[in-house]
């Protein structure tokens with residue numbers, strides 16, 4: 001037996017580990033909303049951090065490091081209820097026992113970071129888990145951010161389709177904030193002052209108001225680009241549910257027609273699941289939409305803890321094209337293994353799964369709030385409009401919600417929506433009700 005396994009099986013280690021987890025569980029058990037806010041140095045901490053960043057924090061949020069499920073303690077002793085979860089990272093909530101265990105075990109490995117050159121067996125486990133339900137993807141390359149996963153996807157596609165240089169993307173899509181991706185992300189403010197790094201042609205996304213006429217419109221535009229630049233496009237990038245745009249999706253006919261036409265023209269298809277992976281009623285939103293077979297590359301991130309580019313084996317690039325020093329922190333790999341194992345073995349997906357159940361509950365609760373409109377719910381992803389969604393009013397509403405104890409965020413524009421990325425891996429009915437009661441009360445008071 002290798003020594004590491006002997007160490008981890010040593011009853012003395014197992015006892016310490018158990019005691020430590022029981023102890024933190026004891027403190028977690030004491031957490032209760034809204035906590036015990038103390039006046040004191042917290043404001044100073046926020047101010048100091050704001051100075052270093054050159055701008056204040058979006059919320060006055062600095063956590064103490066202790067949390068339980070949707071509850072998180074801040075460094076001033078107050079307790080908030082978290083419905084945005086680090087913009088989708090903490091799907092299992094705060095202080096989930098399995099993730100605490102994973103982090104503890106990771107801390108006892110010999111290195112803090114995993115690398116491309118040297119990694120431990122946990123990286124192999126995560127690769128296996130990510131690919132388990134990802135057919136037709138058979139390859140995986142890890143990275144430390146969603147943007148890097150998309151950068152690697154761009155490189156794989158451009159390399160494979162050389163000399164095709166152009167990228168097709170959808171209006172209002174978001175792909176990340178590197179220099180190349182700011183050319184893809186359809187938001188002028190995110191590329192202000194930056195040179196155009198890629199030639200991108202935008203397609204109109206599905207418009208439910210137009211129905212199937214929307215498919216015809218987008219197909220015409222796609223054909224127009226294909227005629228204008230014959231053989232010029234390497235890749236089409238698609239979010240099945242546009243996250244930053246406030247959760248808009250397309251009809252099955254829209255997706256299949258566009259993707260079939262792109263494939264016919266020899267254009268590779270990247271499905272960006274950085275925000276959607278794990279959150280809909282199937283593991284991949286592409287499975288939910290019935291378009292997995294069209295994908296050549298899929299990127300995942302956020303709740304996976306480790307980001308990754310999954311791709312078909314035919315696209316294997318030449319050695320040297322993809323590399324980096326870190327693939328991620330050892331704790332992130334242990335976390336990824338724990339989250340993925342839970343998602344793959346727990347009852348999360350399908351019409352009777354936990355995510356469907358959560359979505360039904362949220363829909364029912366939100367339907368009782370008359371002041372909300374245009375509610376969109378895709379599994380654990382939720383957005384809605386309050387009033388007319390005027391940006392200033394919504395930003396101030398979000399701060400008010402925060403002050404009263406509910407952490408959420410915005411998405412979309414005109415109208416600006418309120419967005420939840422719910423911690424479906426832990427959320428209890430009482431926590432959901434508490435958060436929604438804060439929402440209802442706050443909206444009514446305004």
Ligand SMILES: Cc1ncc(COP(=O)(O)O)c(C=O)c1O
Pocket residue numbers: 087145146147148150174175176177239243244272273274275301302
């Ligand atoms: C669809 C999509 N792609 C890419 C990214 C970029 O991921 P990251 O912020 O980890 O770089 C995001 C982040 O929100 C996203 O929602």
